[in-house]
Amino acid sequence: MTNEIYGIDYLRRRLADKQTRVLLRYKYYEMKNNAQDFSSLAPEKFKGLKETVGWCAKAVDSLADRLQFDEFQNDEFDLSEIFLSNNQDILIDSAVLSALISACSFVYIREDNGYPRLQVIDGSNATGIIDPVTNLLTEGYAVLERDSMGVVKTEAYFMVGMTEIYSHGVLVQRIPNAAPYALLVPIIYRPDAKRPFGHSRISRACIAYTQTALRTIKRSEVSAEFYSFPQKYVLGLSEDAEFNNRLATISSFLNFTKDGDGDHPIVGQFQQQSMTPYTEQLRTLASLFAGETGLTLDDLGFATENPSSAEAIKAGHENLRLTARKAQRTFGTGLLNVGYLAVCIRDRYAYQRDAFRDTKVAWLPIFEPDAAALSGVGDAILKINQAVPDYLGARNIKALTGMESDGK
Template structure:
């Protein structure tokens, strides 16, 4: 029997990682609290909070550009498995969760007829021991159901050819055997490397720190707006026996009347210099520039209009870092989806295939940036010239990969 770390080890590992995952989801959903220094904030305003959707924008701007099309040279009919499992939602859900939590998992289980069912589990509810060679797990653990308080109610422990289900208070309630050579829990990882095989979150520490600074700036600007809306006024030279001035009425009134006293003197009315909101705007813009540099976005993406509407080529050029990040994500996600399809095929056919049998099959994605009419015209000219020099170099498949437009059959 293989030397497994066991479900207890994986439970503790998930508890350790879950806190960081939930924190990133709070930033994505704009539910994070503002860490106020409390040095100059009046007590009446300390409970006041602001929200900012930059972290959600950083994730969505990249996730929305990743559109999985199909598996090409699909010798094991993986496309059919995914189409039978609501592929439009499954791919998008796995990609989005991976970018927030650094990884998500596809949980595979057979239905009543033995056909594989695929379900996405976020990184806060599953973990495992990764095989760095194949990108598959050596053993895995997932929480399939939680109570209202967040405690695990139904858990699954995955090993090659075997899935155990544990229920709170009842222990192991069922054990399912399968023909897959790896656990039926497949990681979908965003930007893995040798030091962090389970990847990196799109919402980095820098993103969270920048958002905190921007939120404090917004909070200070809102507090200052209270004083900006009603600038302070003053009256000099009132006699000691004058009636007290109603400050609220004096602020809202358009006309105030002051009579001379018995000596013929009159009071002097003035107003303090009105506070400017410009420093807050400039500081917020600085935070936006830092966040844009961290995530490959532009200031226009974050709500700061900097130029006239751009062409498709200009938008693509300004998002070069975003395009490179999307290309990188396509490679790693494609490998994960292929691994999940491979194990699902083993479950469907009740046969232990070898991973290298799928070496011809590859994931195909839609273009990161859809071409406009001018780009299509330029592509057409280029394709005509290249095919004139090398007949048949461009065909239906690579043209669709370039343009994202399927030809009429």
């Protein structure tokens, strides 16, 4: 753990530096991003056309929905009781979703009448100095409240053993605690040595493919006008004839009489424009996006075949399964860190982190098995337990199937 103190002003600047990128990813998740239109050929009426593509939201939700927290195993310090008292389902789902979008979310721990209370703060409102060994913070900073214009009203500065609360930039409260780390815990998605605060699920490639898809949809909207109403032409019209093409509608008829020489104009129609190039381009972009995120074309709205079985769906999402496994490990560490500091607050004692080394975070299966898969799992369990008696028990079976025994 480093002994250097950076201070609240440094952390404010650090958050301001990172906030723009985080808010950009939230825009893509909420489908509020604008398409960067490079074309000067589009009619002026189409300049303000707003198109949306929900691929980024799908990439995040498809992973977040499969990360279902189950329980703390070997829970000697009763972490489960703390999480259940803090709306466990909403708390963990919110922390996981925010971490997938912004690479890192934070859980703010405070004491309320001697009991720890947990609150999730998104990555655009918190930052800190991380200990690379434990993934806990030695210092932290969080914006707790903003006004309607986004201006900071209440903020907190976290240190080891102390939390300071600021209102409009003025220190108003100092709250001591027994925790050996700052009471702001990061929940990180895919951290590495270079980026300890992780990577966003909405990568730069996802943003680029979404932008191209939006421009493709906008071009198809412009072309649809010509697709629906092909352009027509008139040849050989007399120079003295009066003709207003704005009078021509779908249900109207045009009357051209012969001139004195018995000649008449020739009316024709240009070839109807095809929408196929746009759909093919959109499908190609969907394939690239699916490859980037571990999804399939079916997930992105392009039907490829008949409905698949549970095993076929699982096989088609192998990359997503591996990504979910990785996320379970890193998120599990973050949740365990939250429980560790919350226990320090509850018991008013600075436990060592290695005292929680036997406590494990258990998750429900990433893919729920169907009836056929359950039959196969049952046969496998029977054969394994015949070879090694009592090797697979209720806990292992629940990890494979997601089902609890009625006798529990």
